Amino acid sequence: MSKSRGFTLVELLVVIAIIGMLVGLLLPAVQAAREAARRMQCSNNLKQLGLASHNYHDAHKKFPIGQHIYGNTAGGVFRGLGYNWSFALLPFIEQSNLYNQFDNRFPFFEKTITKNGILAATPLPAFNCPSDIKPVTIDLTSEAQRPSATSSYKGVNGAYNNGYSTLTNADAAAFNGTFERDSRAVYGMNNLTDGTSNTIIIAETKWGMNASKRTRTYLYGSSDPSTTWATGATEGSLLNGQTAMNWVITVATSSANRTAGSFHTGGAQFVFGDGSVHFLSENIDHSASGYFSAFPYMQGNTAPRNTMPFGTYQRLFAVGDGQAVNPFD
Amino acid sequence: MLKSIAVVFVLLAISTVGCSPDGPEISRVEGTVTMDEKPLAGAIVMFVPPGGRPSASETDSNGKYVLEFSGGRKGAIPxxxxxxxxxxxxxxxxDGKMMPAVKESVPAKYNRLTTLEFNVEQGKKNVADFALKSGGKIMEEPN
Structure with missing residues (x-):
């Protein structure tokens, strides 16, 4: 009698069970690998923007203006043309053709005299984080039916929210971001006195942090609605460090529109002044103190200035807070 | 045979190790906010710890809230x-309609110039109720 040379049923089942388990282990790993690849692509985009801002700085001796304000003042007078820092960087990321087609004597969304309004709907992969679920274009809040290309990246305009129209030159300490509005400040590397490797200049944003889907970032420029300052031009191009990354409150406050965030789990990526890109955890040391406690010498608050509560996150956002930064990643 | 089945179970056990949420340790915080003894609906409650990420939540129509940290975790840093x-x-x-802005109704002593504090205790469910009184300077956060 010859010995059977096949497998028993139990042996077969065990083999199938092991294979099933290995596949079960592998599938989530594949998903994680895809997200890792998307994050890497995003990090590469940011690195290019870091290099582009350095090249811009080499050519102009200053970083670009964060946003040329375009808004409706009380008297109905519009000023500025709305172009932002990412528009200024176009010639430095091999997009000179697009840059030159804009007629920058007119606002970036102007459609009747120039082609600006059509060009402004051109999406650019260099400003798109593959993890971000933002739409390709959205209508400008101020100009209905004017689709404008979206971006995943915003410039940094301060440790705390400083978009207030009531601020004056006396409040210059509040304008401590690398990319400010044109009426506020223009900074060069010499202003980054904390050291370029301790200052964030560009940050990631995330679509939908605000339930009304106003967490939008415009690629070429941003403008205010004609009736109110509330959904401001500044926050269409710039953000600050007042509110924690990936903010949890989705109601309509200025916080979510002006806050860094990403769909990469647990934090977001940031470009520093030296051109390097870092992933920072959303659990980074944070002061989150409101504006008034951060700038106590303002608004009639006479508490001594050295009580400025800057957390590590805020110190990284400010260009010259003069406070040492703890190790952050 | 029994051995190979045992091996399968051991491997299964190993594969589930390490599946716990990351980030700092937090404690659950919930409570009720009232203004002049009436529930305060639609208020944002923010807890700012001495170091680390703040937590926040919005009160419901009964003035109740449960603090959210991040990534779906609920609580605040002790x-x-x-x-x-x-x-x-x-x-x-x-839904395509413009909703009007809402002005601040809580006095500055509870937000911009806050004097409110709460000691979040580790490893327990914290109940933080706040009974606010109207009156006093209100500071808008202008744009």
Missing amino acids: GLNRVEINTARLAYEK
Whole structure:
């Protein structure tokens, strides 16, 4: 009698069970690998923007203006043309053709005299984080039916929210971001006195942090609605460090529109002044103190200035807070 | 045979190790916010710990809230937290309609110049109720 040379049923089942388990282990790993690849692509985009801002700085001796304000003042007078820092960087990321087609004597969304309004709907992969679920274009809040290309990246305009129209030159300490509005400040590397490797200049944003889907970032420029300052031009191009990354409150406050965030789990990526890109955890040391406690010498608050509560996150956002930064990643 | 089945179970057990949420340790915080003994609906409650990420939540129609941390985790970092409560809202778009902005109704002593504090205790469910009184200077966060 010859010995059977096949497998028993139990042996077969065990083999199938092991294979099933290995596949079960592998599938989530594949998903994680895809997200890792998307994050890497995003990090590469940011690195290019870091290099582009350095090249811009080499050519102009200053970083670009964060946003040329375009808004409706009380008297109905519009000023500025709305172009932002990412528009200024176009010639430095091999997009000179697009840059030159804009007629920058007119606002970036102007459609009747120039082609600006059509060009402004051109999406650019260099400003798109593959993890971000933002739409390709959205209508400008101020100009209905004017689709404008979206971006995943915003410039940094301060440790705390400083978009207030009531601020004056006396409040210059509040304008401590690398990319400010044109009426506020223009900074060069010499202003980054904390050291370029301790200052964030560009940050990631995330679509939908605000339930009304106003967490939008415009690629070429941003403008205010004609009736109110509330959904401001500044926050269409710039953000600050007042509110924690990936903010949890989705109601309509200025916080979510002006806050860094990403769909990469647990934090977001940031470009520093030296051109390097870092992933920072959303659990980074944070002061989150409101504006008034951060700038106590303002608004009639006479508490001594050295009580400025800057957390590590805020110190990284400010260009010259003069406070040492703890190790952050 | 029994051995190979045992091996399968051991491997299964190993594969589930390490599946726990990351980030700092937090404690659950919930409570009720009232203004002049009436529930305060739609207020944002923010807890700011001495170091680390702040937690926040919005009160429901009964003034109740449960603090959210991040990534779906609920709670706040233990320690003496500074507490800010505000109700201001920007104008926003909802279903294609423009909703009007809401002005701040909570005095500055509870938000911009807050004196509220709460000690979040480790490893227990914290109940933080705040009974606010109207009156006093209100500070809008302007744009």
